[in-house]
Each structure stands twice: as structure tokens, then as C-alpha cells.
Amino acid sequence: MLAAQFSSFGRPDAVIELVELPDPGEPGSGEVTIDAELFPINPADLLNLEGRYGTAQPTLPQIPGAEGVGRVAAVGAGVSHVKPGDRVLLPGPGAWRARIKAPAKAVSALPEGVDPKQLAMLRVNPATAWLLLHEYVAPKPAQWVIQNAANSGVGSCLIRLAREIGLKTVNVVRRAELADELRAIGADEVLTDGPDLDERVRTAIAGGALPLAIDAVGGSATQRLARCVDDGGTVVNYGALSGEACMVDVRDTLFRDVSLRGFWLRRWFGQTPPERVGALYRDLAARLGDGRLAIDVEAVYPIRRIKEAVAHAARAGRKGKILVSFDKP
Numbered sequence: 001m002l003a004a005q006f007s008s009f010g011r012p013d014a015v016i017e018l019v020e021l022p023d024p025g026e027p028g029s030g031e032v033t034i035d036a037e038l039f040p041i042n043p044a045d046l047l048n049l050e051g052r053y054g055t056a057q058p059t060l061p062q063i064p065g066a067e068g069v070g071r072v073a074a075v076g077a078g079v080s081h082v083k084p085g086d087r088v089l090l091p092g093p094g095a096w097r098a099r100i101k102a103p104a105k106a107v108s109a110l111p112e113g114v115d116p117k118q119l120a121m122l123r124v125n126p127a128t129a130w131l132l133l134h135e136y137v138a139p140k141p142a143q144w145v146i147q148n149a150a151n152s153g154v155g156s157c158l159i160r161l162a163r164e165i166g167l168k169t170v171n172v173v174r175r176a177e178l179a180d181e182l183r184a185i186g187a188d189e190v191l192t193d194g195p196d197l198d199e200r201v202r203t204a205i206a207g208g209a210l211p212l213a214i215d216a217v218g219g220s221a222t223q224r225l226a227r228c229v230d231d232g233g234t235v236v237n238y239g240a241l242s243g244e245a246c247m248v249d250v251r252d253t254l255f256r257d258v259s260l261r262g263f264w265l266r267r268w269f270g271q272t273p274p275e276r277v278g279a280l281y282r283d284l285a286a287r288l289g290d291g292r293l294a295i296d297v298e299a300v301y302p303i304r305r306i307k308e309a310v311a312h313a314a315r316a317g318r319k320g321k322i323l324v325s326f327d328k329p
């Protein structure tokens with residue numbers, strides 16, 4: 001069975017290796033086996049390969065991957081809620097392998113007729129966008145939300161989800177040419193990042209309320225968002241694309257009561273009842289199915305080209321996610 005694995009930390013495309021591992025065998029009682037179809041390469045995977053992800057270093061060697069999609073190959077005794085052939089999310093971590101054996105309770109059947117490329121990205125980005133919008137400030141219709149890295153997978157989901165509930169979005173990017181495509185999916189304002197961001201935001205929102213900022217970048221970018229929110233507003237940091245610690249000036253924390261919070265999807269899973277997790281994913285899968293949510297894909301690589309795929313995912317200026325497929329012979 002093919003898998004992608006790393007045995008040391010370093011530049012992601014240098015340390016990832018294609019390996020042949022033993023097949024996991026038949027599922028035992030209460031287990032399933034799943035044949036993987038597709039997985040995305042997320043920024044978190046790249047950080048993991050560099051040894052910069054999470055709160056503790058993983059033990060090596062490790063198979064990366066927090067998500068993907070596949071079909072049930074076989075079910076063990078006592079498993080009736082899924083059957084061979086059902087499409088399911090790949091249980092993570094360790095999703096970058098051709099066949100996975102897992103507890104059956106970790107999977108449920110996904111709807112048929114939905115683009116598997118979109119379903120492969122269901123677990124991480126759509127759920128993150130939904131939770132960032134709903135779990136902190138819950139802005140009211142006609143209020144504004146500001147986010148950076150707005151053309152990312154999370155950012156594009158957030159634009160669509162915000163529009164559905166009547167929120168307006170200020171979308172901060174680092175490439176001006178993205179404005180038209182983000183407006184086409186529902187962005188109200190698109191601005192390039194820069195030292196005068198707060199002045200340009202004030203002009204754009206013309207006195208509207210802006211209680212929530214969503215930060216994927218960290219470093220001084222966090223500060224620029226903090227400067228934009230209302231007094232008493234909240235900045236939620238959920239990424240570290242700059243590789244730097246979040247900065248927030250005392251002029252904002254002390255004199256304007258701006259708070260900095262953090263969001264990590266894995267932590268949310270650990271704190272949330274399974275029924276609520278299941279309900280959210282059924283709702284988000286339906287949105288991917290009818291096009292209310294969609295994440296752009298720039299390229300799909302076969303697993304045999306995992307090094308090229310990882311190098312591509314690490315490039316700036318992509319037009320969408322990089323996916324990897326397990327071609328069937």
C-alpha cells in the first residue's frame with residue numbers, strides 16, 4: 001500500500017517520501033477499511049512537515065494528513081451504519097495513505113452526487129470558516145467582518161457564509177488582482193494589506209459596525225486588523241502564515257478593550273459533542289453539494305508525484321488548493 005511519510009523535519013517537499021507499507025488487513029469487529037481517493041495539502045500539513053505545527057512535536061516517522069475522502073472497502077462485525085462503497089471522510093491524522101483501517105464510529109456516509117474534490121476539503125476549511133463566524137462575536141446582519149488571506153480556502157468559504165446571513169465583509173489580500181474574483185463570490189470590499197489599512201477600512205465601511213476581525217497571518221498583520229475593529233471588538237487568530245507571533249498594540253488592548261482570541265479546529269473537536277459535530281458536517285456537505293460553498297482547486301496530482309504536489313502547495317499566488325489522488329490501477 002502506498003503512503004506519503006516523513007522521517008525528519010525540514011523543507012516539506014524535501015522530507016516527504018513515497019513509501020510502500022503493509023496493507024492494514026481486514027477490519028475487525030467495529031472497524032472499517034477505507035480506500036482513499038483524494039486529499040488536499042493544507043498549510044497545516046506544510047507546517048507539520050517543517051516541525052512547526054501544534055503544541056508538541058510528532059513522533060517520527062509520521063504519515064501526515066488531517067482530511068480527505070475515500071470509499072469504504074470492507075466493514076467488520078457489528079457495523080451497519082456504513083457499507084462497502086459508501087463515500088466517507090478519511091479519518092485523520094495520518095490520512096495520506098492508500099488504505100486506512102479505522103473505528104467505524106469515526107465515519108459516516110457522505111451524500112452521493114457531490115464533487116469528491118470538494119468533499120475532500122470538507123473537514124477543515126468550511127468548518128473553520130463557519131465556526132470563526134459563529135463561535136465568537138456572532139455579528140448581526142448589516143455589520144461588518146474583516147479578514148486577511150481572504151482568497152484562501154477558509155477565506156472564500158467565509159465570504160460565502162457571511163453573505164448568506166447578511167454580514168458584510170472587508171477582505172484583505174496581498175495581491176490587488178484578486179478583487180474581481182472575490183467580489184464575484186460575494187465579497188463587499190477587497191483591500192490590499194498595508195500600513196494605512198485602518199484608514200481605508202474606515203472609508204469603505206462608512207460608519208458601519210465592525211466588531212470582528214479574523215486573522216490567518218499573525219505578526220504585524222494582526223495589529224493592522226486590531227486597529228480596524230470597533231472599541232471592545234475581537235480579533236480571532238487562526239493561522240500563522242507569516243510565521244510570526246501575533247502583535248497587538250496596547251493602544252488597542254488597553255485603551256480600546258480589543259481582545260485577541262485563538263481558534264483551533266482540533267481543539268473544537270475535542271470539546272464538542274459528536275452530535276453537534278455531525279450536524280455541522282451534514283449542513284456543510286449539503287452546501288458543497290448545491291454550490292453554496294465551493295473551494296477553488298488549482299491542480300490534482302497523483303500520489304506518485306507527492307513531492308511536486310507538496311512543492312506546489314507551498315507556492316505563493318496559487319489560484320486554489322492542491323489535491324492528491326490515489327489512482328486505481
Ligand SMILES: NC(=O)c1ccc[n+]([C@@H]2O[C@H](COP(=O)([O-])OP(=O)(O)OC[C@H]3O[C@@H](n4cnc5c(N)ncnc54)[C@H](OP(=O)(O)O)[C@@H]3O)[C@@H](O)[C@H]2O)c1
Pocket residue numbers: 042043044124125128149150151152153154155174175216217238239240241242243263264265266315316317318320321
Ligand atoms: N486554526 C485552525 O483550525 C485552522 C483551520 C484551517 C486553516 N487554518 C489556517 O488558515 C490559513 C489559511 O488556510 P487555507 O487552507 O484556507 O489556505 P490556502 O487555501 O492554502 O491559501 C493560502 C493563503 O495564504 C496566503 N498567504 C500565504 N503566506 C502568506 C503570508 N506570509 N502573508 C499573507 N498571506 C499569506 C495566500 O496568499 P496568496 O494567494 O497571495 O499566496 C493564500 O491566501 C492557514 O494559516 C491555515 O493553517 C487554521
